[in-house]
Amino acid sequence: MRAADALPAQFNAAQWFVGRHVAQGNGDRIALLSDGEQLTYAQLDDAVRRFAAALEAQGVHRGERVAIALPDSRAWSVAFWGALAAGAVAVPLNTLLTPDDYRAILADCDARLAIADPAIVDGAAVAPPGCIIWDAAHLLEQVECTTPRADYQQTHRDSFAFFLYSSGTTGEPKGVVHLHHDPWICARTYGERVLGVRPGDRAFSIAKLFFAYGLGNAQYFPMDAGAACILFAGRPTPPAVFEQVARHRPTLFFGVPTAYAQMLAAMDAGAEADFSSVRACVSAGESLPAPIFERWKERTGLEILDGIGSTEICHIFLTNEFGACRAGSSGKPVPGYRVRIVDEEGHDVEGEDIGDLLVEGDSTMALYWNKHERTKAVLEGSWIRTGDKYRRDADGYYWHAGRSDDMLKVGGIWVSPVEVEAALTAHEAVLECAVVGREDRDGLIKPHAYVVLKSPKQAPTESEFQHFVKERLAPYKYPRWVTIVDGLPKTATGKIQRFQLRERSRA
Structure with a gap:
């Protein structure tokens, strides 16, 4: 049933x-x-x-x-x-x-x-x-x-209710179709059984409502309990977030790792922030580095319940819980969801081996709109492939090991390297380029572009390249670093060896 x-x-x-x-x-x-x-x-x-x-x-x-x-x-x-x-x-x-x-x-x-x-x-x-x-x-x-x-x-409980468009693992927008019962499932699993949302709560989410994460955080989680939703139209800069928290006194605070890192930096620089009204901090969108978890707990006294969700599942399906957080991990399955880690043949892995993450839960999408073949590629009966690589430790905690493809998650938002590369290649000075993920000083992934110039005599500055991309793509997609190289590593068939560039970015 x-x-x-x-x-x-x-x-x-x-x-x-x-x-x-x-x-x-x-x-x-x-x-x-x-x-x-x-x-x-x-x-x-x-x-x-x-x-x-x-x-x-x-x-x-x-x-x-x-x-x-x-x-x-x-x-x-x-x-x-x-x-x-x-x-x-x-x-x-x-x-x-x-x-x-x-x-x-x-x-x-x-x-x-x-x-x-x-x-x-x-x-x-x-x-x-x-x-x-x-x-x-x-x-x-x-x-x-x-x-x-x-x-x-x-x-009907199984009628189409809403589409959420996600770039997912291909860079091409996909309409993720959810049913009327899906938000009810999420509210009764994560919202009720993990967060314990109650009528007196006030929920504030840095993630906006058009995200699956934000939609649950600041709409149907609090609304399921008859609680209050705090809505903020502006950019969630640290000063703006601190002002909203001071004004509305939320009890539930939902962020993403990049935002927590930015707020900690602002506090270190002397900004005043009062999170005394908050009883629960949540993070999702990308893995939360352990140092951010530890610094936030030291600063505010609050643990961050880090987890992983997806547009396809509607919200979080792996999470840390109150009093049982393991910094750096994605936690354990949310009650009501089942998780498997499988090898390339689809067999469950043994021990702490890394494999592909599959999830089963009743909030799983019905389909990708107008994308039948893509739907078949990710749905396996009642299970769905997340595109993530994971391992499970001896205590049952799940640890993110990377993406199954080359997509990047920047500030909790999917970014296609191909899209950024296309924008850079449109520059008159660029012969070819490749974009990979690189960790910033907070351990968060940002785009790093490697560029081959048509002529060494024409060498735009890094800021000029960044401005060029910002004019053509959504601002969060621009490369944070631009490295000029003589050539890109390639296979015998001409395919770019991104793993070599990723290794170089880590060096």
């Missing part, structure tokens, strides 16, 4: 995470907190049902896609849960993409309606034919003037 079978067949995630609290008499609890405003569950429920009615009035039918390119805000939450309430499919979009990225994703998901902040992207310039374009102001106007839907659409 699946865990999701504990739910009734007719199940709408928006009704569970939003409307249920009103029906149970808890509508006066705070649902959303952001700069200058707060919304109760009753107010959010009303806005969600109004937006659902507005979608239907625009001709958006059940199962059609509603794309969301907004900063974390009240409008984002209303759009996401309102789409589900109408039986439509929400498609949150990364706010750091290029116009070409948005154009490709909106076409791939065949968006019926897109809500886009003009500061993020010109929706009309990237939308496919027939796609309705709204901005946040129009969304809120529609909410104000539309009579709310009487109830929530009676979707």
Whole structure:
């Protein structure tokens, strides 16, 4: 029996995470907190049902896609849960993409309606034919003037609920399809059984809502318990994060290793930070180096519950737990999930041998949208291949040993070396190049570019190359180091030997 079978067949995630609290008499609890405003569950429920009615009035039918390119805000939450309430499919979009990225994703998901902040992207310039374009102001106007839907659409627990686009292991955006029961599974496993989220909690996430990690952290984990979500639209720089923590006093703090390293550096430089309200710190997105764990605990008195999740699983499936953290490890399986480490033949490895990580859990994606062959490549019955190499120690803790491919995770976001290489190669001075991962002083992976010039006499500076890439790609993808070389190591067939460059970067 699946865990999701504990739910009734007719199940709408928006009704569970939003409307249920009103029906149970808890509508006066705070649902959303952001700069200058707060919304109760009753107010959010009303806005969600109004937006659902507005979608239907625009001709958006059940199962059609509603794309969301907004900063974390009240409008984002209303759009996401309102789409589900109408039986439509929400498609949150990364706010750091290029116009070409948005154009490709909106076409791939065949968006019926897109809500886009003009500061993020010109929706009309990237939308496919027939796609309705709204901005946040129009969304809120529609909410104000539309009579709310009487109830929530009676979707099935296995109906499509939302797509999350991930570059994953190929560098090509893939629409990861999740069902209405998936966030309920994550909330009842990691949220309830690991974090013990309760009504009085306030959750603040550095990871934004368009990430699978951020969506759980600052929406459905707290909402499952009737707790409060702290939403912050700005860049999570250390000063901004410290100010938000001081203002809203979160009890649950969700970060990524890069952010923890940056905050520690700011504290070392004299910045004041008060985390006394926080009872749990969480990290995911990339492996947390042990020195960061130790320094954070020394500074704040708080252990960081490091774990690993994926867009395909919806959230964290391996985690450290309160009082049982092992610095540098990804912890143990979250209750409700099973994990295997297998060799190249698919057999379980013995002892502490390194192998490919497979996961089984009821929040696993249904499929990659429009990518049947790619779906078949990662799903093996009820198991899914994560693309990670792992080992398990004698105490049952799992240790990350690298990626099964050449993709990089920078600040918790996938970066394709091929994409960065393509941007660099567009420079008139570049003959060829290769990009690999290199650890910075905090032990976090960043892109390192090796460049062969057309002429040694034309040698742009490192900063010029970095600026060139930033103009063409999302800013976080630029190479932190650029090394000029005479040639790239290659096989007899001309393939670049990246492992040699990785070894050089480690030297």
